[in-house]
Amino acid sequence: xxxxxxxxxxxxxxxxxxxxxxxxxxxxxxxxxxxxxxxxxxxxxxxxxxxxxxxxxxxxxxxxxxxxxxxxxxxxxxxxxxxxxxxxxxxxxxxxxxxxxxxxxxxxxxxxxxxxxxxxxxxxxxxxxxxxxxxxxxxxxxxxxxxxxxxxxxxxxxxxxxxxxxxxxxxxxxxxxxxxxxxxxxxxxxxxxxxxxxxxxxxxxxxxxxxxxxxxxxxxxxxxxxxxxxxxxxxxxxxxxxxxxxxxxxxxxxxxxxxxxxxxxxxxxxxxxxxxxxxxxxxxxxxxxxxxxxxxxxxxxxxxxxxxxxxxxxxxxxxxxxxxxxxxxxxxxxxxxxxxxxxxxxxxxxxxxxxxxxxxxxxxxxxxxxxxxxxxxxxxxxxxxxxxxxxxxxxxxxxxxxxxxxxxxxxxxxxxxxxxxxxxxxxxxxxxxxxxxxxxxxxxxxxxxxxxxxxxxxxxxxxxxxxxxxxxxxxxxxxxxxxxxxxxxxxxxxxxxxxxxxxxxxxxxxxxxxxxxxxxxxxxxxxxxxxxxxxxxxxxxxxxxxxxxxxxxxxxxxxxxxxxxxxxxxxxxxxxxxxxxxxxxxxxxxxxxxxxxxxxxxxxxxxxxxxxxxx
Ligand SMILES: NC(=O)C1=CN([C@@H]2O[C@H](COP(=O)(O)OP(=O)(O)OC[C@H]3O[C@@H](n4cnc5c(N)ncnc54)[C@H](OP(=O)(O)O)[C@@H]3O)[C@@H](O)[C@H]2O)C=CC1
Ligand SMILES: CC(=O)C(=O)O
Ligand SMILES: [Mg+2]
Numbered sequence: 001x002x003x004x005x006x007x008x009x010x011x012x013x014x015x016x017x018x019x020x021x022x023x024x025x026x027x028x029x030x031x032x033x034x035x036x037x038x039x040x041x042x043x044x045x046x047x048x049x050x051x052x053x054x055x056x057x058x059x060x061x062x063x064x065x066x067x068x069x070x071x072x073x074x075x076x077x078x079x080x081x082x083x084x085x086x087x088x089x090x091x092x093x094x095x096x097x098x099x100x101x102x103x104x105x106x107x108x109x110x111x112x113x114x115x116x117x118x119x120x121x122x123x124x125x126x127x128x129x130x131x132x133x134x135x136x137x138x139x140x141x142x143x144x145x146x147x148x149x150x151x152x153x154x155x156x157x158x159x160x161x162x163x164x165x166x167x168x169x170x171x172x173x174x175x176x177x178x179x180x181x182x183x184x185x186x187x188x189x190x191x192x193x194x195x196x197x198x199x200x201x202x203x204x205x206x207x208x209x210x211x212x213x214x215x216x217x218x219x220x221x222x223x224x225x226x227x228x229x230x231x232x233x234x235x236x237x238x239x240x241x242x243x244x245x246x247x248x249x250x251x252x253x254x255x256x257x258x259x260x261x262x263x264x265x266x267x268x269x270x271x272x273x274x275x276x277x278x279x280x281x282x283x284x285x286x287x288x289x290x291x292x293x294x295x296x297x298x299x300x301x302x303x304x305x306x307x308x309x310x311x312x313x314x315x316x317x318x319x320x321x322x323x324x325x326x327x328x329x330x331x332x333x334x335x336x337x338x339x340x341x342x343x344x345x346x347x348x349x350x351x352x353x354x355x356x357x358x359x360x361x362x363x364x365x366x367x368x369x370x371x372x373x374x375x376x377x378x379x380x381x382x383x384x385x386x387x388x389x390x391x392x393x394x395x396x397x398x399x400x401x402x403x404x405x406x407x408x409x410x411x412x413x414x415x416x417x418x419x420x421x422x423x424x425x426x427x428x429x430x431x432x433x434x435x436x437x438x439x440x441x442x443x444x445x446x447x448x449x450x451x452x453x454x455x456x457x458x459x460x461x462x463x464x465x466x467x468x469x470x471x472x473x474x475x476x477x478x479x480x481x482x483x484x485x486x487x488x489x490x491x492x493x494x495x496x497x498x499x500x501x502x503x504x505x506x507x508x509x510x511x512x513x514x515x516x517x518x519x520x521x522x523x524x525x526x527x528x529x530x531x532x533x534x535x536x537x538x539x540x541x542x543x544x545x546x547x548x549x550x551x552x553x554x555x556x557x558x559x560x561x562x563x564x565x566x567x568x569x570x571x572x573x574x575x576x577x578x579x580x581x582x583x584x585x586x587x588x589x590x591x592x593x594x595x596x597x598x599x600x601x602x603x604x605x606x607x608x609x610x611x612x613x614x615x
Contacts (some may be wrong), residue, residue, distance in 0.1 A: 075099045075100050075101075076099065076100035076101060076104065077104060079099055079100075079101065080101070080104060080105070083140070083141055083142055083143060083144045084144055084246075084247070085614075086142060086143045086144075087112075087143065087145070087146075087611050088110070088115060088142075088143050088146065089105060089106070089108060089109060089110040089115065090109065090110055090111065090112055090115060090611055091105060091109070092109065092613070093109070095613070095614050098614065098615070099614060112145075112146065112149060112610065112611050115146055116146065116149055116150055116153065119135075119139065119146070119150060120150065120154060120157075122135065123135055123136070123158075123161075129160070129161065129165075129166040129169065130166060130169055130170060130173065130177070132161045132166065133161055133162065133166045133167070133169075133170050134170075134177055136150075136151075136158065136161055136162050137177075137179075137182070138179075140182075140236070141179070141180055141182075144246055144609075145609040145610070145611055146609070147236075147609075148236075148239055148240055148246070148607070148609035149609040149610070151236065151240040152240050152569065152609060155240065155241070155565050155566060155568055156564065156565050156566055159237075159498070159517070159565060160497070160498050162233055162236055162237075163233050163234075163237060163517060164218060164471040164472045164473075164496065164497045164515065165471065165472030165473040165474070165497045165498075166472075167218075167229050167230065167233040167472075168217070168218045168220055168471065168472035168474075169472070170229045171217050171218075171220065171223050171226050171227055171228075171229040171230060172220060172223065172226070174223070174225075174226035174228060174229055174270065175226060175263075175266060175268040175269050175270045176268060178270055182228065182232045182251060183228055183231055183232055183235075183250065183251025183252055183253060184197060184198070184200075184201055184250065184251070184252045184253070185225065185228070185252075185253055185255060186252060186253070186254050186255065186285075186289060187225075187254075187255035187256070187271070187272050188255070188256055188257070188272060188274075188277060188281070188285060189272070191284070191285055191288065192288070194285075194288045194289050194292040195292040195295060195296060197292075198292055198293070198296045198297075199296065201250060203247045203248070203250070205247070205248055206248055206249070206250045206296075206297045206301055207244060207245075207248035207249070207297075207300075207301060207302065207528050208235070208238055208244060208248065208249055208250070208301070208302040208303075208304065208524055208528065209249075209250045209251075209252055209293060209297075209301060209302070209303045209304065210230075210231035210234045210235050210238075210249075210250075210251055210252070210304045210306050210329075211231060211251075211252040211253070211254060211289075211303060211304070211305060211306065212227045212228075212230050212231055212252075212253055212254070212305075212306045212307045212308065213227070213253070213254040213255075213256060213308055213309075213312070214226065214227025214228075214230075214253060214254075214255070214258065214271075214307070215227075215276070215307070215308055215309035215312070216307050216308060216309045216310070216313075216330075216365075216444075217229075217230055217307050218230075218307065218444075218470075218471040218472050218475065219443075219444030219445070219446070219470045219471055219472070219474075219475030220472070220475070221260065222258050222259050222260045222263075222276075222309075223258070223260065223263070224255065224257065224258030224260055224263050224269070224271040224272075225253055225255045225258070225269075225270050225271025225272065226263070226269075226270065226271065227253055227307060228251065228253040230306055230307050231251030231252060231253060231306060232251045234251075234304070234306055234329070234520070235249040235250075235251050237517050237520075237521055238520070238521050238524060239607055240521075241517065241521035241522075241565075241568045241569065241572055242520075242521025242522055242524055242525045242569075242572045242576070242606075243521075243525060243569060243572065243573075243602075243603075243605060243606025243607050244521070244524065244525060244528070244607060245607045246607070252289075254285065254286065254289060255271045255272050256272070256276050256277040256281075256282055256285060257271075257272050257273075257274040257275050257276040257277055258271060258272075258275075258276060259275055259276050282312070286312075286316065290303070290320055290324060293324075294323075294324060299325070299533055300325060300528070300531055300532070300533060300590065301325065302325050302326075302327065302524055302527055302528060303320070303324055303325065303326045303327070304326075304327050304328075304329050304520065304524070305317065305326065305327070305328040305329065305330075306328075306329050306330065307330065308328075308330075310364045310365045310411070310413070311411075313328055313330065313331060313365050314331070314365070314412070314413050316328075317331060317332075321534070321535065322534075325527065325532060325533055325534060325535065326535065327520070327523070327524070327527075327535050328365070328369075329516050329520050330365040330366055330369065330516070331365045331366070331368075331369035332369060332373075332535070332540055333516035333519045333520045333523065334365075334366045334369055334370060334442075334469070334516045335366075335369040335370045335372065335373035335374075335540060336373065336516070336519045336523070336540040336541075336543045336544045336547075337514060337515065337516050337518045337519045337544075337547065337562075338370045338373075338374075338440065338467065338469070338514055339370070339373050339374055339377055339540075339541070339544040339548075340518070340519070340543070340544040340545070340546075340547035340548040340562070341467065341494055341512070341514050341548075341561045341562055342356075342374065342438065342465070342561075343377075343544060343545065343548035344547075344548040344551040344556075344561040344562070345465055345492055345561040347551075347556050348463060348492055348556055348559070348561070349437070349462075349463045349465060349492065352381065353374065353377060353378050353381060354378045354381060354382050354389070354392070355437075356392070356436075356437045356438055356465075357392055357393075357394075357434065357435065357436045357437050357438070358371070358374060358392060358393045358394065358436055358437075358438045358440065359394045359395075359396070359430060359431060359434050359436035359438070359439050359440070360393070360394070360395040360396065360440045360441075360442055361396050361427050361439070361440070361441050361442065361443045361448055361449070361477065362395070362396075362397070362440075362441060362442035362443030362444065362445075362470070363395035363396070363397040363402055363413075363414050363417065363442075364397075364413075364442065364444075366442035366469060367395055367440070367442040367443075368395065368413045368414065368416075368417065370440065370442065371390070371393045371395060371417060372390075372416075373537070373540060373541070373544070374392075374393060375389045375390045375392070375393060376389075376537060376541065377541060377544070378392065380541070387416075390416055390417065390419075391419055393417065394417070394419065394421075394430070394434050394436070395414070395417045396424075396427055396430050397414065398443075400423060400424055400425040400426065400430070401421060401423065401424035401425075401430045401433070401434075402414055402417045402418050402419075403418060403419060403420070403421040403422070403423055403424070404418045404419060404420050404421070405423060406418060406423070421433070427448060427449075427453055428450070428452050428453050428456060431453055431456045431457060432456055435460050436457070437461055437464070437465060438464075438465040438466075438467070439453070439457055439464065439465070439466050439467070440467045440469065441466075441467065441468040441469055441470055441476075441477030441478075442469045442470065443470060443477065444470050444475055445470065445475060445477070446470065446474055446475040446476055446477065447477070447478065448477045448478075449466065449468060449477040449478035449482070449483070450478075451482070451486050454466065454478065454482065454483060454486035454487055454491065455486055455487075457487065457491070458486070458487040458488065458490055458491065461490075462490065463490055463491070463492055464487055464490065464491050464492070465491075465492045466478070466483050466487070466491050466492070466493050467493075467494050467495070467514050468483070468493070468494075468495045468496065469495070469496040469514055470496055471496040471497050471515075472497050473497040473498075473499075476495050476496065476497060476499075479495075479499060480493055480495065480499035480500070480501075480502050480509070480511035481499070481502045481504075483511075484502050484504045484509045485502075485504055488505075489504045489505055489507060489509065492559055492561060493509075493511050493512075493559075494511060494512035494513060494514040494560075494561055494562060495511060495512075495513065495514060496513070496514060496515050497513070497515075498511075498513050499511045508558075509558075509559050510558040510559060510560055511559075512560045512561050512562040513562060513565070514561075514562065517565075518547055518562060518565075518568070518571070519543050519544075519547065519575065521568075521572050522543065522546075522547075522571065522572030522573070522574070522575030522576045522579070522602075523539070523540075523543050523575060523576070523579055525572060525573075525575075525576035525579075525602060525605065525606075526539070526543070526575060526576035526577065526578070526579025526580040526583065526602070527539075527579065527580075527583065529576060529580055529591065529598075529601060529602060529605050530579075530580035530583045530584060530588075530589035530590075530591055530594075531589050531590035531591030531592075532580075532583040532588045532589055532590070533588060533589075533590055534588055536582075536583075536586055536588060538582055538586060539579050539582050539583060539586075539588075542578045542579050542581070542582040543575050543578065543579050545578065546574050546575040546577075546578035546579070547562070547563075547571065547575055549574075550563045550567075550571045550574060551563050569603075569606065570603075572602075573599055573602040573603045573606070574599055574602075576598075576602040577598035577599040577601070577602050578598075580598050580601075580602070581598055
């Protein structure tokens, strides 16, 4: 067995040539069915213009088995190809000598700051967002630290590139832009072998998994296996925004087929070409996955469900919450970020949460998840039963206002919202009938907050609070410009995907981004650093309150109900500390003793993308 220690010994004691020969011979014993070293050495033939075929790969015929041999000591060419350790032109002269890099790089040496400047210049030249996305993915595969340095230090500029809206387009075109796998693909073909598949992933100490089955990718619907862009994007935010180590993050796509005909007919589709498995077949695959995850990574690995369709999402969350550390970002993360925005908005609109009336367009994961957390917060504030506080909240789905006469036919997650009211068909009529102070879009359907809807909101609210949560930008219920113009500059507006500032009547309005990206990185860090074993609603409330507390007067002055993303690492540390504190208080934490200063502890846990010096 060849070991890293032996290779290092050979290199240090006997020199590089001996090491090369040794590796080659070890490799050749694994070629052609394992013949003796001598035999294989004799057979080392020359092919391709006199280049030695050390590993026997070129000379092997098609039916001969060869070993995909690699020596995993990161030095020389291998070091430059290793995204975790590559520093590009930033290797020092000393490092070039010590790590066999001389001649493999041009003479100039760039600092990481200069590399960052150069790459930002290049990125800014791309006019097409998808080109920027691909350039960032290339960078992530080439030089991980530089990727994160760029993302952390230019977060407001690059978030729309690696995340919504561009990640949506990337998923739609994932088959064409796919280069190298960035996460684990677990399909029906892997049934019975999922534990082995997890072991194929090169990293062992996984702390957070983001998993999708691709059925509800943003507001773009079923993108099957191409949904992989979402776990990859979310996890890059876990690192950039929440400070989790990249090596501790595992993106997973469960492929049970797709019902998207366009993909099924696409010759370049990268997933299983079959209709989605459902029922027992689906449940068994998911169960095998969840069991394998716990077996391989232990009790404290966080599994974040992302962009599952609601007919699976609620069930999975209910099923695995008692046994695993699971979190559904679309249901719970979105709820927490919206509640934070509402708590902050009270500074602008006045009153308490209980004084407001809420109307949702969209009664799925996001809509009912947010509604439930608002109702919970109000019931805690007024110390009243949640059945009563739910009555302040109304939801509209594709069939109209959810009312008691529809109760029998409603999905279980809509039933608590079926209040007494006569049937109402469309949103405009619902707005006029309910007269909400807060209108929240979570339908996944763009352009549904029409001029009439916004004008109606502005007719009975001095400052209508309008949140257009649906992603990507194409699915936003209205644009920032529409919200400000149609409300004559009175709306307080935030959206799931970012919009540029808008000038209306000589005043500049800055729309905020109501996106769960404010919550999940800090929330996850809080769970992990405290060794939490279960998620509890009170942790979500703690995260909301922490985020709301981070909105400063200067933000309110611009009409913002969220703090800017530029400060997100500090915000995430604060959220993490509050979540961890609550987890300790509830006895859900296993990492003892509890650190005294949790904010400082959170900051000290965070991954830094600064280059390290190699000995
Ligand atoms: N900003 C953020 O952080 C987040 C944003 N989102 C966005 O929210 C959107 C919805 O996500 P999610 O809740 O998970 O999706 P779901 O599929 O679970 O829910 C969608 C809801 O919208 C309703 N709906 C669909 N079309 C219409 C219509 N024309 N009129 C009225 N209602 C309609 C559906 O009605 P029915 O039940 O009758 O089919 C359903 O209740 C997506 O675009 C997603 O990107 C999601 C999570 C976080
Ligand atoms: C933001 C997000 O999680 C979504 O749109 O699904
Ligand atoms: Mg999502």
